[in-house]
Amino acid sequence: MAAAEAVGGGRDVRRWLTALAAGERRRLGLAVVAGVISTLATLGQLTLLAGVISQLLVEQATPASQLPALTAMVGLLLVRALAIFSQERLGRSASLAIRSRVRGELLDHLDRLGPGWLAGRHSAGLASQLVEQVEALDGYFARFRPSLALSVISPLLVLLVALWLDWLAALFLLLSAPLIPLFMALVGMGAERLNREQFEAVARLSGHFIDRVRAITTLQLFGRTAAATGEVHAAADDYRRRSMRTLRIAFLSSAVLEFFASVAIAVVAIYVGFGLLGYITYGPSPELTLFSGLLVLLLAPEFFQPLRTLAQHYHDRAAALGAADGLLAILEAMPDPTREAKARPPQAPGALLELAHASVSHPGRGRVLGPVDLGLMAGEVVVLTGPSGAGKSTLLQLLAGFVGPGAGERRLAADTAFAWMDQRPLLIQGSLADNLRLAAPEASARAMDEALGKAGLGELVQVLPEGLDTRVGERGVGLSGGQAQRLALARVFLSEAPLALLDEPTASLDAETEARVIVALQALAEEGRTLVIATHHPALIAMAGRCLAIEGGLVTGVSHG
């Protein structure tokens, strides 16, 4: 899904990341300032170092006389350590703030998109995006962006000092300066290609592994696990051989950087050495001293250090680009504007909800429902029947406001709350009580017991040692499908909502459980609530005051019970 949009979205992705960084301009800017201070402290420290050595060896000063300089160096070391610490902290804080905000925006956006949009999506995959892809932005903001700025500023500072010392040596460094963008491109290309290929290959390999794990029961039943283990190893080994081929090239880019950093030291050392011996009479060389020569040598590695740091963090950028791509695909989904519009009250007296010539269209699929005219009177039971895919669920979603009417109107009496139940009841991690309080946050234990009793779960909860405090584990472990369904039904009872919308409430239940749920639904109708039920079940259809046959997105027949 995201991959298809990735092709055209590259520029947007970068713009989005830059806009996010702009929101944390202050902290990210301060992180760069801290990085500059660290460079300055290093420069000061190296200058003092060369100075002390020169004082000792050339001026024959005593070690004790150099104590002030050494003390200053300790001070600069502390400044540098503090600057390093601050740079990291600021980068991290900025990253945490950005990630938290991005996740918040995504959640807001998903709320606006609503259950109708979510219905067709793989929720576990989306949840993973909201966790992993948001977290994958970390390194980009915390490390990459500050080091990108520093990779320009710090070498310039180093170059200025070198220029002051010996313009010829500075020229050596400067000559490599035009190469720096080239390095960056090389490193970038290498890292990006590496990252992309690695990512694809790893995904394929994980796919193979996961494929075999999914089939493990079958492999066990056919007694083939040993052979499959060998296959898993062989696949991983094959991946290794193929990926080594690309790595050989990809690592070259960083080797080039490493090579220039090493050669710069060597060239400067030999130039300075020969200059000091008086072998070079050209340019500034005769003026070289031990101090300036040593300092130029010490500056050479510092000139390249920021670039090496950047190269180390380049994979953070690639990871963030990939993640941003997936996240933007969510943010670019358009919420249904009619969903958010405030509904007008119904026109017929006593009506709770009205659909006037309302229809629902999905992009690409055209109209899937309607036009439908429907008025729900307080206390009536309406059943929707029809083949699967006919539009029953869409009609319920339209009634609930999960999707907006593309044309026509949905009118709702003021402050009409509604209860909802479908085939995949929500079970939140927590106690039974937590699950019930979703529908009524203030509900008393007695009210909850009553609701459970009406939903046919009373006996079960009574035998549980911890009663309402029993934890229903992660993803509803511990509750069978039918029990979860009845828990959702208990929520309907507990909520004061006058209107309840139920999508196939008895599907996938065995006959006995089904019978219990039907009794419970009858009790709900007797309480005077308005029910709209999409179902095939004869017993539920028999409850109906009105039964709407739905086919091809239209109400094709109405029978009265």
Place this chain on the structure above:
Amino acid sequence: MADPRPAGSPLATLRPWLALLDRRRGRLWAGAALMALTLACAIGLLALSGWFITATGLTGLLLAAGVAASLEVYVPGGGIRFFAVARTLSRYLERLYNHDTVLRLLADLRARLFGVLAGLDAQSLSRRRASDWLNRLTADIDTLDSLYLRLLAPAGVGLVAILGLSAFLALFAPRVGLAVGTLLLVGWLWLTLGQARLGLGASRSQVTELEALRGRLVERLQGMAELEAYASLASHRRELAAIEARLYLGQRRLGLLVALGNALASLVVGLSMLLVLWLAAQAWAAGVLSGPLMVMMALALLAMSESLSSLPAAFTWLGATLGAAERLNELETRVERPLPVACVDDVTELADGPLAVELERVTLRYPGALAAALDDVTLHIAPGERLALCGASGAGKSSVADLLLRQLTPDVGVLRLGGVALAAWPEAALRQRVAALTQRIDLLDDSLAANLRLAAPEAEEGALWRALAWVGLDDWAQELSEGLATRVGEGGQRLSGGQARRLALARLHLREPSLVILDEPFAGLDADTAQALASRLDAWLAGRSVLYLVHQIDAGPIQPPAIDRTLTLSEGRLLTPHSETPPPAGGE
């Protein structure tokens, strides 16, 4: 922070994985040696350059003062060039070589883990088949795979470098070597063990916090309809925010520690350089040490920062690696299927022909479940009999199948096959004699042939075609351009549900089982196909015991062929135990 660590020291946790690394000992040592060589070249380059410049500077001064002095420049010059090239080269080779090693380790790890998973029972597996669990498993493997490259090798090389450099400096001035060695060692201990200790709790719990966040998010996205209906979105959002706050509190703490570690690493290197400079200057003043050597010593220290700078980040997050190792270790401890306790030694004791099946008062309870999955179930299948077990999903049918396939062991009760306790059946014999078409069809992302050969690795192509013909897939397969080599896609997604089911049935046909368990054999098949298949299935099932698992006996147009007897399960209990129900009218 509280340390919720279960019994066992970090070393004990990592031991099995260290043992796995140990199998590639040679490569690991070679990779570490390349790392050390790279570092040695970096130190040598800067140190020798410093020596060279100082020596030339001092000689230059003498020459300027008119003193006849000379300096041999070609050997040091050559040395400098050598170090520069060698450093680049060894760094490149080191990255390449170590990456290769890591990928080899990854292959080892995956194979090992797969072996472990293959030993799990159905219950442990079913909970672990969820995609998020699988993702975590692969993430854990990847985490462990950094054990060598991020933790062990850099720390080891750093230690060797400290000792080596101190010894080298001690050659010229023992006091300098000793002092700087001590300082660097203390620093090394802090940057590795100290950082690890401080970050342990927070880095270990990061995975759990992420899981909690993911769990809540799945909840929200799956249940948004109910949350929106009950106006609970805001309160649920507050819980999400609380989990995220906990997660980020841990990250903030870890980030703080890493920042502290990096600052300390730079401080330790800087201070030891100053220490060396101070002590070497004393030695120089005392005439024990030459000026160039003094400079060389100080500069050698500057190059050490390269080896220490990667340690804090890696070790602060040691808890994450330990957590991954713990989860994988925990998986290994689950492989305790009470496999053949008193195995039948002599396979001939197991009678040929259709197997009798006996379940005697079997109770099965899944941990954490509120009710038993099977509650005191007794049922018998006579040799050659065809029993249909009915019930809604969750009634316990699959549990019966899993018990018979020895994917699960009952909490109470006994199972016998052919009169022999199931627990005593040798694994190979059991797999050969009992075959099942499970509800979930597992197809490998591989060719048709490979999927068929799961059942019979040695089967010739002709046998595969006959099996396909038996399920009526031969015409379809012949029209495929790649024939039997056609890939079926992930989870068989390039096949329709009905094709996948028939392919799975064809697998059974390649074997000669004595007991066949068929879970909804015709699910997803159209009436004509099912009708055609039913008669062939009927013939093939002759002379075998059969257990059909069906949702409802009167639902669907096609019934499994020739049911002798029907029993119904509801919420783990047999509704009509022992009472013989008349066979239904035999479909339509």
